[in-house]
Amino acid sequence: xxxCSLTIEIDDxxxxxxxxxxxxxxxVVRCDKDTQCQGLEVSTNWATHGRGNIDQGVGxxxxxxxxxxxxxxxxxYPFQLRSAEWPPTYFGSFLxxxxxxxxxxxxxxxxxxxxxKEFTVVATQAPDDAQPKRAATGSFGSVLxxxxxxxxxxxxxxxxxxxxxIILVIAAIVWFFKSYLPKQLTGDVVADVQPNRxxxxxxxxxxxxxxxxxxxxxxxxxxxxxCIEKCSSGSGSNRKTHTHELFSQVATLATAQILPAxxxxxxxxxxxxxxxxxPSMKLSDNELLWTLDMRIDIxxxxxWTKTFKLAVVPPKEPLGERSTxxxxxxxxxxxxxxxxxxxxAQSSDRxxxxxxxxxxxxxxxxITLETQGTLEHPPQLTIGERGQWLSxxxxxxxxxxxxxxxxxxxxxxxxxxxRGSFKILDFDHARELLVLKAQ
Amino acid sequence: MPVLLSLMHPSxxxxxxxxxxxxxxxxxxxxxxxxxxxxxxxxxxxxxAQLKKPRTAIQFLGPCxxxxxxxxxxxxxxxxxxxxxxxxxxxxxxxxxxxxxxxVDEAQRMGRYNxxxxxxxxxxxxxxxxxxxxxxxRLAGFETVNVDMGAPLPTEALLEILNRRVxxxxxxxxxxxxxxxxxxxxALLRKYGSNVRAIEGFLYEYLQATLSGRASWPPAV
Numbered sequence: 065x066x067x068c069s070l071t072i073e074i075d076d077x078x079x080x081x082x083x084x085x086x087x088x089x090x091x092v093v094r095c096d097k098d099t100q101c102q103g104l105e106v107s108t109n110w111a112t113h114g115r116g117n118i119d120q121g122v123g124x125x126x127x128x129x130x131x132x133x134x135x136x137x138x139x140x141y142p143f144q145l146r147s148a149e150w151p152p153t154y155f156g157s158f159l160x161x162x163x164x165x166x167x168x169x170x171x172x173x174x175x176x177x178x179x180x181k182e183f184t185v186v187a188t189q190a191p192d193d194a195q196p197k198r199a200a201t202g203s204f205g206s207v208l209x210x211x212x213x214x215x216x217x218x219x220x221x222x223x224x225x226x227x228x229x230i231i232l233v234i235a236a237i238v239w240f241f242k243s244y245l246p247k248q249l250t251g252d253v254v255a256d257v258q259p260n261r262x263x264x265x266x267x268x269x270x271x272x273x274x275x276x277x278x279x280x281x282x283x284x285x286x287x288x289x290x291c292i293e294k295c296s297s298g299s300g301s302n303r304k305t306h307t308h309e310l311f312s313q314v315a316t317l318a319t320a321q322i323l324p325a326x327x328x329x330x331x332x333x334x335x336x337x338x339x340x341x342x343p344s345m346k347l348s349d350n351e352l353l354w355t356l357d358m359r360i361d362i363x364x365x366x367x368w369t370k371t372f373k374l375a376v377v378p379p380k381e382p383l384g385e386r387s388t389x390x391x392x393x394x395x396x397x398x399x400x401x402x403x404x405x406x407x408x409a410q411s412s413d414r415x416x417x418x419x420x421x422x423x424x425x426x427x428x429x430x431i432t433l434e435t436q437g438t439l440e441h442p443p444q445l446t447i448g449e450r451g452q453w454l455s456x457x458x459x460x461x462x463x464x465x466x467x468x469x470x471x472x473x474x475x476x477x478x479x480x481x482x483r484g485s486f487k488i489l490d491f492d493h494a495r496e497l498l499v500l501k502a503q
Numbered sequence: 504m505p506v507l508l509s510l511m512h513p514s515x516x517x518x519x520x521x522x523x524x525x526x527x528x529x530x531x532x533x534x535x536x537x538x539x540x541x542x543x544x545x546x547x548x549x550x551x552a553q554l555k556k557p558r559t560a561i562q563f564l565g566p567c568x569x570x571x572x573x574x575x576x577x578x579x580x581x582x583x584x585x586x587x588x589x590x591x592x593x594x595x596x597x598x599x600x601x602x603x604x605x606x607v608d609e610a611q612r613m614g615r616y617n618x619x620x621x622x623x624x625x626x627x628x629x630x631x632x633x634x635x636x637x638x639x640x641r642l643a644g645f646e647t648v649n650v651d652m653g654a655p656l657p658t659e660a661l662l663e664i665l666n667r668r669v670x671x672x673x674x675x676x677x678x679x680x681x682x683x684x685x686x687x688x689x690a691l692l693r694k695y696g697s698n699v700r701a702i703e704g705f706l707y708e709y710l711q712a713t714l715s716g717r718a719s720w721p722p723a724v
Contacts, residue, residue: 080516113527115707118534154515157711160527162518182526184516297532299591302567340513398716399514406522460716 067174068095068133070167072181080184081163083149087183091128091167093139102170104129108145109166110185115158115306116295117349123148123163151345152187152378158308159293159350187378190343246360246368250274253368255358261375264341267334268374272317272358278325283361285318289335291342291376294351310352311338343378401429405461405498408491417491428485428503433458439466443499445489458498466492468501519714520672523680529672530665530707535576541667542570542577543660546650551581553627553648554604560628560645562637565652568700571631574650575606578629585629590617603627610636656697661688664699665706681710681720690724 074089081087091106108123128141147163154161163185168178247253253274262268270287291311297304317331335356345352354376360368404424411417439453443466456465467486490499520527533541544550553559561578563571579585586602590612599605599613599620604627607613611634613621618636621628622643630636640647665683673679683706695701705722712718 114531115704117532120534155518155520156515157715162526182518186516299589340515342513342515399517399519402716403514403517 067097067099067171068093068101068169068177070169070177070179072165072167072179074165074181074183077181077183080153080186081147083152083185083187083189084146085185086144087147087165088142088144089165089181091141091143093133093141093169095133095135095137097135099133099169099171101130101133102172103127104141104167104169106141106143106145106165106167108147108163109180110148110151110161110163112347112350113160113162114156114293114295114350115297117297117299119347119350121148147183147185149189150187150191151347152343153184154342154345154352156293156308156310156342156352158295158306159345159352161345187343188380190375190377241366242369245366246362249276249278249280249362249365250360250368251277253360253370255370257356257372257374260372261377262337263377263379264337265339265379266337268337268356270331270333270335270356270358272331273328274360275328276323276325280323280325281321281363282318282323283320283363284316285331285361286357286359287315287317287333287335288357288359289313289315289337290353290355290357292353292355294353296349311341337376341376344374344376400427401431402460404429404488405463408488408498409461411491412493417493421488421490424488426487428487430485431458433465433467435467442466442468443490443492443497445499447489447501461498463498464496466497466499468499470502521674523714524674525669525672525679525681526674527672528707528710529668529679529681530703530710533668537671538573539576539580541664541671542573543663543667544574544577545660547577547581550578550648553646554578554582554629556627556646558626558645559648560626560630560640561648561650562635562640563629563631563650563652564633564635564637565654566633566698568698569652570699571652572608574652575608575629575631579606599624604629607631609633653697656692656699658685658688658692661692661699661702665702668703684721687721687724694724 071092072089073092074087087108091104093104105125105127107125109120110123111120112118124145124147126143126145128143129139133139143165145165151161153163162182164180164182166178166180168176170176251274254271255273256271258269258271259266268289272285272287289312290309293306293308293310295306297306313335315333315335317333318329323329337354341354342352344354354374356372356374358370358372362368404420404427407420408417411420433456436455436457439455442453447468449470451468451470454467454469456467457463458465468489485503486500487503488498489501491497492499518526550561553561563574565571575587579587582604585604585606586600587606587608588597588600589608590596590610592609592612596612596614596617599607599617601624603625605621605624606629607621608631610618610630610632618639622639622645626645628640628645630640635649637647637649662683662685665688669679669681669683691702691705695705705724709718709722710720713720
């Protein structure tokens, strides 16, 4: 059946390539019979995968060879191709973006053998359309736009006169409940967020000010920073939108109380975009959205709400050059711990193990362990302080744990479970034992 | 230093699928070409023989999510020179092409004019529809084969559909660690009937939950 097998070797597989950077490697071809190749095409590509329809694109494509291949020979074709600049690699829940090098040999009267290999791309700049649109402020262009829109609507409304009253009634109901009623109690509300194009780890300065017309009872005032994956699958009546909340941080600006009439209420909370925040992305059927919602929760009355779309743009500094602090916040992240433990389990080589331990020596993790009393044979490690060794078990990774509890640390809660923060000191491959120190 | 570098990546840059010898979640959306590649069509040889006759039609009839479009795409691939046309729910309806064989998706939305145009034209035709157009086809003189897509799906067929997806999503030359077994397939059919789209949706979310440590595989359906 198969006459040729293709393999791709990327020179630096572990590297995180900056969008647009050149990826180099070799396509290796072996054939089990003499073959005439009409073209060996190699390309860099990106594609989404997950719950939404597939969005995809090509970075660069080239033909590295055409001609004859002899049975039993190995042929190696080096390539250098620019990766796509946008979107960057992303693995989420409903949305994923993968970058690959693809090779395909065009062979007449046979199925074209093809292969692809994944590599990681990080972005250092977002496309310009990542900037959220601000409300128009009356420029000539916008006025002209409204005139054209009104003219088009007027022409169409001649044919669709019956639908106009329905639209007007729906719009009036929405306006009445969403805007008119809340403002009867809150008065005019001034709300703003700066900047709306923001980097990871940067603060968001929010502003909310209003003067209640009369004594206003509230359940609370909140600001919610959210990151949502929004993917659409199918088309027409089969089209379905799937959303998944990736991140949510609620800042409570005021708790339940009665705000006095005619007294100006001003709030200026500062929210922080997480250090490891993925950038906003807008593709045809897949979107990664960052929003900030402000809400004045009024009991038995429509709430006042406003949503700001934010553009979280990637940091200019390539990820590989950032300090280990870049992942500092992820130490309490289950996925990060999962990855670290996988890396440790795969590192039977002591030198590799040391590299990993060195890289995570400042990281703290929070997990729940099943403790089994004092450890009889503690690891041969110099801790440099007094304390006791406990034996434990970490169920998600099926690992035995040696936990060092310093004398000044709070004693473990009575019962079989121990939850706390710790650092990873070592990993004993012979005993499959994870060595931790409580913090 | 490569290991150190990979450890410095935030989790959204690290594929959770690699640990399972996968390059993606096998139960996510596919491109049209992939859907055609992975389709499981037991009746394909008989249908291809049927479509050699000039005034013949095959109707795939059933509700959403039961594989009508996938069958059409696979037949288009097998026929090689067939024309595929999709009728959207709203907006402009495309005019029925003259080319044959003709594959019409969502034929219940064609409208009277396009339906008559199709029926007055020659065959062979392949249609996917939610509404039975068999009597109209027969009245117009088409020898019609009706395929009931809402009929119960055999467990073996579901196993084949799901495991083909898993194999197609595996990393190059790697054996996928994920397998759908007979018991799971039976349980899924009991819960979701022949709605393959609903089954894939459930498996997608369950696998994601497993990858993030919130569940363990296989799912208890």
